[in-house]
Amino acid sequence: MTARPILVSAAALAAFALAACSPEPPAPEQRASTDAGNVATAPAGGTAGTPAADAPGLTQDCDADGARDLVGQAWNDGMQERARTAANARTVRVVRPDDAVTMDFRGDRLNVLLDADDRVTEVACN
Helix, strand or coil, X not given: CCXXXXXXXXXXXXXXXXXXXXXXXXXXXXXXXXXXXXXXXXXXXXXCCECCCCCCCCCCCCCHHHHHHHCCCXXXXXXHHHHHHHCCCCEEEEECCCCCCCCCXXXXXXXXXXXXXXXXXXXXXX
C-alpha cells in the first residue's frame, strides 16, 4: 500500500474544511460600496427622482456640479444623502487626508474630498 491515496484524501479533506470556513457573500440588498468606510448608497430600487443603476435602459451618471455648493462647508455625516441626491449619484465616498482609496472608476459615485478640518475641498464623480 502506498501513501499517495492517503495524501490525496488528506488534501481533499483540508480543502473541504477550508471551504466550510469561508464567509458567505452578503445578499444583494445588503451589499454596499465601502471604499473608505464613509459611503452612502441609494437603495437597490432607487429613490424618488433617482433611478436604480441596474434598471434596464437607464444609466445613472453622477454630475458633481449639483453638489458644488458643498465646497468650503464643514462636513457632517448628515450631508451624505443631500450630496448624493444633488449629484444624482448612486454612492458617495468621503475621502479625508491620508485615507486609502481604490483607484477604480465608477461613473455613479460622488467623491467628497475633505481637508484636515473636515471642510469640503472638492467634489468629483468617479
